Amino acid sequence: MRIALLGGTGDIGQGLALRWGFDTSHEILIGSRDPERARTKAEEYETELDSRGIETEMKGFENAMAADRADVVVLAVPAYHLVDTIEAIDDRLDDETTLVTPAVGMKRDEEGFHYNRPGAGSVAALAADAKPEDVPLVGAFHNLPADGLANLDREFEWDTLVFGEDDDAKSIVTDLADEIEGLRPLDVGGLANAPEVEAVTPLLINVAVENDDLHDLGIRFE
Amino acid sequence: MRIALLGGTGDIGQGLALRWGFDTSHEILIGSRDPERARTKAEEYETELDSRGIETEMKGFENAMAADRADVVVLAVPAYHLVDTIEAIDDRLDDETTLVTPAVGMKRDEEGFHYNRPGAGSVAALAADAKPEDVPLVGAFHNLPADGLANLDREFEWDTLVFGEDDDAKSIVTDLADEIEGLRPLDVGGLANAPEVEAVTPLLINVAVENDDLHDLGIRFE
Numbered sequence: 001m002r003i004a005l006l007g008g009t010g011d012i013g014q015g016l017a018l019r020w021g022f023d024t025s026h027e028i029l030i031g032s033r034d035p036e037r038a039r040t041k042a043e044e045y046e047t048e049l050d051s052r053g054i055e056t057e058m059k060g061f062e063n064a065m066a067a068d069r070a071d072v073v074v075l076a077v078p079a080y081h082l083v084d085t086i087e088a089i090d091d092r093l094d095d096e097t098t099l100v101t102p103a104v105g106m107k108r109d110e111e112g113f114h115y116n117r118p119g120a121g122s123v124a125a126l127a128a129d130a131k132p133e134d135v136p137l138v139g140a141f142h143n144l145p146a147d148g149l150a151n152l153d154r155e156f157e158w159d160t161l162v163f164g165e166d167d168d169a170k171s172i173v174t175d176l177a178d179e180i181e182g183l184r185p186l187d188v189g190g191l192a193n194a195p196e197v198e199a200v201t202p203l204l205i206n207v208a209v210e211n212d213d214l215h216d217l218g219i220r221f222e
Numbered sequence: 223m224r225i226a227l228l229g230g231t232g233d234i235g236q237g238l239a240l241r242w243g244f245d246t247s248h249e250i251l252i253g254s255r256d257p258e259r260a261r262t263k264a265e266e267y268e269t270e271l272d273s274r275g276i277e278t279e280m281k282g283f284e285n286a287m288a289a290d291r292a293d294v295v296v297l298a299v300p301a302y303h304l305v306d307t308i309e310a311i312d313d314r315l316d317d318e319t320t321l322v323t324p325a326v327g328m329k330r331d332e333e334g335f336h337y338n339r340p341g342a343g344s345v346a347a348l349a350a351d352a353k354p355e356d357v358p359l360v361g362a363f364h365n366l367p368a369d370g371l372a373n374l375d376r377e378f379e380w381d382t383l384v385f386g387e388d389d390d391a392k393s394i395v396t397d398l399a400d401e402i403e404g405l406r407p408l409d410v411g412g413l414a415n416a417p418e419v420e421a422v423t424p425l426l427i428n429v430a431v432e433n434d435d436l437h438d439l440g441i442r443f444e
Contacts, residue, residue, distance in 0.1 A: 109414060110414075111411055111412045111413075111414035111415055112410075112411050112412075112414065112415045114414075114415075114417070114418065115417070115418055115421070156444070157444065158444070161425075161429065186429050186432070186433055186436070187429075187432040187433055188334075188425070188428050188429055188432055189333055189334050189428055189431070189432050190333045190334075191333075192331060192332075192333035192334065192336075193333055193334045193336075193425075193428050195336070195337070195421075196336065196337055196421050196422070196424050196425040196428065197425065199337070199417075199418050199421045199422075200418070200421075200422065200425065202418050203383075203410070203415075203418040203419065203422065204443065206410050206411055206415050206418065207383065207408050207409075207410055207443050209411070210408070210409040210410055210411050211408055211409055214408070214443060217443045217444065218443075218444065219441050219442065219443055219444075220441065220442040220443075220444055221426065221429050221436060221439045221440075221441055221442075222378070222379065222380070222439065222440065222441075222442055
């Protein structure tokens with residue numbers, strides 16, 4: 001499988017790149033608006049994996065070039081860049097491409113972080129409205145701590161919630177999640193169930209802020 | 223400590239009554255709008271505990287009578303009865319009473335359960351607006367599966383998120399949560415952080431509905 005991580009130079013992109021690089025043999029393409037930055041980070045990830053005995057080749061591209069070549073395109077960008085990013089790549093997508101959104105909208109006040117729910121209903125709904133109609137969209141990887149994911153010394157047992165309208169696309173993403181050691185994908189239905197998933201991320205941050213002995217938290221349903 | 227469980231005949235009330243009965247020696251008062259029903263359920267809980275070798279006395283009262291006698295008053299009622307219930311007992315509360323809300327507002331559509339966020343900001347904010355000013359309010363016990371809690375054969379490792387503006391009251395509720403075997407209280411700041419906590423409950427139900435092998439789910443932050 002060829003996976004493009006758009007915004008793959010950012011924190012959650014880095015975490016997914018390193019974990020898929022470490023745990024699988026999928027081909028990972030690092031995307032960025034700045035192709036030079038994408039190449040630099042791809043080399044960094046290669047070096048990190050090489051230091052752990054994993055020989056892999058990661059290539060960096062401008063986002064549209066990365067998306068053009070991929071079977072699965074992960075929109076690992078901030079929520080406020082989600083629609084821009086889709087519009088910049090939409091002519092590179094087709095019904096054979098699975099689009100994945102891990103994006104969450106948050107705002108902060110004096111008390112903590114909060115879910116900033118868009119008028120469309122969810123961040124995923126913004127992506128669903130912006131994407132070409134025939135391209136399937138799946139939500140996944142929302143509630144993972146980027147630093148914990150990127151630290152390959154960190155072992156975990158985390159769940160990731162997978163939602164979407166296209167069962168084949170959900171199945172592809174579920175398998176990709178399952179291949180990451182310690183990550184358990186759980187089905188959470190369709191796009192309408194996105195808000196409650198996206199709202200968990202600010203909660204994870206608030207729990208980590210308020211409890212000194214907890215850091216880089218994921219969740220487990222049990 | 224004397225704990226009144228208002229709506230203690232309902233599912234989450236039953237779970238808390240049985241767990242505190244099993245794991246602690248606190249005095250538990252079962253409250254209901256119907257005192258006869260409260261007495262019947264209190265006897266049921268006694269019988270269940272007795273069958274497990276725990277001798278305890280639980281008494282049933284009309285809600286206001288139960289609240290009058292308690293140090294901690296848990297509003298284990300549906301969200302749409304929360305304000306009514308507070309108004310029916312408010313002259314029995316004072317600044318020595320800790321009021322606890324585990325209430326969550328949910329609605330359901332074809333896709334699943336959703337957080338029904340009140341205009342006040344959260345269900346807890348409705349309670350904060352309705353209660354006498356000097357009575358401290360704490361949110362806790364939102365994301366626990368009632369059936370799993372009430373089944374004393376079920377072992378678990380669940381977290382419960384505790385929020386509120388009064389640190390002493392939070393500390394009392396945190397200790398009460400900690401005394402339930404397998405339950406870990408986690409601080410999640412003030413009342414403004416309530417919506418993300420309340421929104422987890424419909425998510426727990428959606429995950430259980432969509433995954434055949436998962437039932438009566440709680441969450442664990444790790």
